[in-house]
Amino acid sequence: MASLGMLRQQRLCLRGCRCVVYRAEMPWCHCTPVEDFRLNVISFTALLEGYVKLGDMKQAREIFDVMNNRDVIAWTAMIVGYQQNGQNDEAVKIFRSMIKSGSEPNRYTFTAILSACASLACLDYGKQIHCKAMRSLQEQSVFVSSAIITMYARSGSEPLARRVFHQICWRKETVTWTSMIVALAQHGLGEEAVGLFEEMLSVGVKPNRITYIGVFSACTHAGFVDKGKRYYDQMQNEHGIVPEMSHYACMVDLLARAGLLTEAQEFIQRMPIMPNAIVWVHSFQLAECERM
Known part of the structure; x- marks a missing residue:
């Protein structure tokens, strides 16, 4: 078994992995014999989070699958990783497994899984998660309640989103x-x-x-x-x-849809940054409209 000093070094090394920029640095931390990590859930979780931050969900899943003891941080890291990488179905599967294992989600878990449900427009399962968040009092978190509102809205249930919003009127942020x-x-x-x-x-x-x-x-x-x-x-x-590109695009859309084509083109020309594809499309459409 690794000495206490060795375990400290592993922990510091792996903690640094969560902030690495270059993927090549990860194997250096991962090369320590697996036996040295097997009883160290903190080290395993840190290594897992490192791969999640790099977007390498395949490697993260391999680490996750060999973990003997998975704490809420490890479960949440996988759910967040899948959700942020657009693998929302996998996020839901991991969450289901987490619940079956008896591990209790925290507010970060709920926020991530609700975001996954929102992307999937999965209203029925989203309702179940909402109920679980209420039972565990995690709904009181402003981020969880906001994720619930977004989930209902994207799932086509604006009335339920509105109801949740009014229920938390005393702590809106x-x-x-x-x-x-x-x-x-x-x-x-x-x-x-x-x-x-x-x-x-x-x-x-x-x-x-x-x-x-x-x-x-x-x-x-x-x-x-x-x-x-x-x-x-x-x-x-x-x-x-x-203003960011998204704000500029919204303003061009606002002016164009109102029929203010010249004003929209002038707005694009005054932009201090290079327009993105969305703004360029609007610009092309405006030019075409003027030629008609």
């Missing part, structure tokens, strides 16, 4: 408001989304960059061009949020 605003915008309820945004501002909750993406989308659905322009200025001048 930016992420919760944002989830509901985006949910309303995604369902074409632009006017309601804008109204909720105004309410958010009135109670002193500061929006973030994602909030404004939802708001711009809502303005597009509702045809609120002037409000969209005002919010665009507000985002920068009052809240100090530097």
Whole structure:
């Protein structure tokens, strides 16, 4: 068995693996004989998280499968890894296995699996997870409750998303408001989304960059061009949020759908960064419309 000093070195080495940039550094940590790690769940979990951060889910799964003792961190790392790499079906399978094993999910587990269900539009299983989160009191986490709202919205159940939002009215934070605003915008309820945004501002909750993406989308659905322009200025001048490509794309979409083709083209020309494919497509479509 490895000495205490050796185990400390392994732990430090593996902890560093979670932040490595180059994949070539991982085998150096992994080359220590497996026997030295077999009784060290911390080392195994650190190695597992390292591969997850690199997006190497195949290698992460190999590590996970040989672990004798899997704690909540190891289970959650696998669920998060699969979810972030678009393997949402695998995330659900791992979560089911976790529950069968008797391991209790934490708020990070619930947030990740709810996000996976949202991507899969898996309403029935999402409801089951919501109930489990309520029983374990994890629903009280702002990130879990926001993930629940998003799950219901993406699964086509805006009324349930709204119900959850109103149930947590006494502890709403930016992420919760944002989830509901985006949910309303995604369902074409632009006017309601804008109204909720105004309410958010009135109670002193500061929006973030994602909030404004939802708001711009809502303005597009509702045809609120002037409000969209005002919010665009507000985002920068009052809240100090530097526009990103997603914000520019939303504004071009807002102007184009309102028939303001010249203004949309001028907006693209004033962008301080190179437009991405989405903005270029809008630009091409605008040019075609002007030639018609």
